Amino acid sequence: xxxxxxxxxxxxxxxxxxxxxxxxxxxxxxxxxxxxxxxxxxxxxxxxxxxxxxxxxxxxxxxxxxxxxxxxxxxxxxxxxxxxxxxxxxxxxxxxxxxxxxxxxxxxxxxxxxxxxxxxxxxxxxxxxxxxxxxxxxxxxxxxxxxxxxxxxxxxxxxxxxxxxxxxxxxxxxxxxxxxxxxxxxxxxxxxxxxxxxxxxxxxxxxxxxxxxxxxxxxxxxxxxxxxxxxxxxxxxxxxxxxxxxxxxxx
Ligand code: MN
Numbered sequence: 001x002x003x004x005x006x007x008x009x010x011x012x013x014x015x016x017x018x019x020x021x022x023x024x025x026x027x028x029x030x031x032x033x034x035x036x037x038x039x040x041x042x043x044x045x046x047x048x049x050x051x052x053x054x055x056x057x058x059x060x061x062x063x064x065x066x067x068x069x070x071x072x073x074x075x076x077x078x079x080x081x082x083x084x085x086x087x088x089x090x091x092x093x094x095x096x097x098x099x100x101x102x103x104x105x106x107x108x109x110x111x112x113x114x115x116x117x118x119x120x121x122x123x124x125x126x127x128x129x130x131x132x133x134x135x136x137x138x139x140x141x142x143x144x145x146x147x148x149x150x151x152x153x154x155x156x157x158x159x160x161x162x163x164x165x166x167x168x169x170x171x172x173x174x175x176x177x178x179x180x181x182x183x184x185x186x187x188x189x190x191x192x193x194x195x196x197x198x199x200x201x202x203x204x205x206x207x208x209x210x211x212x213x214x215x216x217x218x219x220x221x222x223x224x225x226x227x228x229x230x231x232x233x234x235x236x237x238x239x240x241x242x243x244x245x246x247x248x249x250x251x
Contacts, residue, residue: 037072115181
């Protein structure tokens with residue numbers, strides 16, 4: 001499955017998928033794939049509250065993407081997330097919450113950029129020149145412990161409080177997103193995922209799969225398959241966005 005956007009330098013191709021996993025009764029993750037905005041939201045709250053929360057986050061981003069006429073920036077994204085935060089409060093009565101992360105493909109001064117955003121512990125990575133880089137910083141208790149030198153990133157993967165997040169939409173937590181702006185380089189591959197992927201697979205394994213499978217949908221399918229094979233303890237949601245170099249552009 002592929003969506004398609006074209007510039008002179010590259011074509012956008014995208015694969016995506018979401019799996020309930022092997023132990024959960026419902027899938028509380030939602031995703032957005034549009035021409036300009038790509039996002040994953042991971043809801044929490046139980047009794048389907050999380051499913052509603054992540055859906056509301058994605059619906060607000062979808063409305064922003066649908067109305068896009070060159071005006072998506074960090075301010076517009078934060079407003080959409082705060083609208084979602086309010087919507088979730090209204091229906092969730094403080095119990096529902098969601099993470100959200102992803103990237104908007106925007107133009108600034110005629111140049112394409114990834115505007116990466118994050119609230120919570122879902123993640124956006126970039127594969128460039130064969131190197132995998134985590135672009136977002138988790139808003140989680142274990143990330144705070146890492147930052148203060150108390151535990152390592154590897155220890156965090158198995159820490160008993162690894163699921164406790166410090167920012168979210170809904171749930172009364174801080175809703176401020178982090179934003180990062182990166183020029184799009186032809187050949188870039190973004191990975192946007194819920195923690196059902198990044199908890200089951202180490203970054204080295206994610207890197208190996210992303211470099212082994214050049215086609216975006218195949219890479220998504222392989223990542224999900226491996227997360228399930230490793231235990232599938234959580235819902236797992238994956239988007240891969242490729243800026244495929246345009247063969248017609250001399251470089
Ligand atoms: Mn999750």
